[in-house]
């Protein structure tokens with residue numbers, strides 16, 4: 001079964017997805033990472049995507065859905081996907097249901113990491129992501145881990161869209177387009193809300209408990 005990690009930007013979805021990948025043999029499907037990979041290819045689609053991401057706007061459903069379908073239909077990932085950053089609006093939520101039904105897969109757990117905007121701002125402003133392994137660390141809270149990072153600290157980079165103006169835009173978009181789809185998921189028995197303001201390992205322990213069920 002697959003997992004949806006749901007929450008505002010900076011809630012810790014990517015960080016927790018990486019733990020689930022290591023411990024529970026899952027694959028992280030971060031639409032943000034897939035889109036940033038497309039930007040790195042420097043295609044014309046990539047430059048349109050770059051523009052939207054740097055303004056904190058959504059990339060078109062069409063582009064994101066194509067990338068998503070390629071991953072869902074990949075045999076290696078079958079029923080072992082953590083959706084991180086998808087769905088982000090009601091149309092994407094419906095699209096996910098349709099594709100999963102078509103390929104006879106299910107969502108086993110929907111986990112909502114709930115975090116307030118002031119905490120998000122602090123987390124995102126310090127966030128550094130490794131361009132090689134995608135690990136995320138925070139320049140204020142993880143100084144030592146940054147120094148000792150196995151790929152080398154020079155590979156930890158700030159995302160261009162992690163500045164205050166864009167963070168506020170992304171949060172507003174989350175509140176208007178993404179948060180309303182919680183109604184769609186919160187009625188299901190497999191839905192769990194976790195206080196995402198807790199320490200990383202406390203959240204990991206709660207997710208471990210959920211995945212044991």
Ligand code: AMP
Nearest residue numbers: 031032052053057058059064085086088
């Ligand atoms: P993230 O890495 O999840 O914070 O996503 C970074 C940016 O990629 C977002 O601010 C959007 O511009 C874009 N993006 C990621 N996932 C989606 C999605 N499911 N639908 C539309 N745009 C997305």
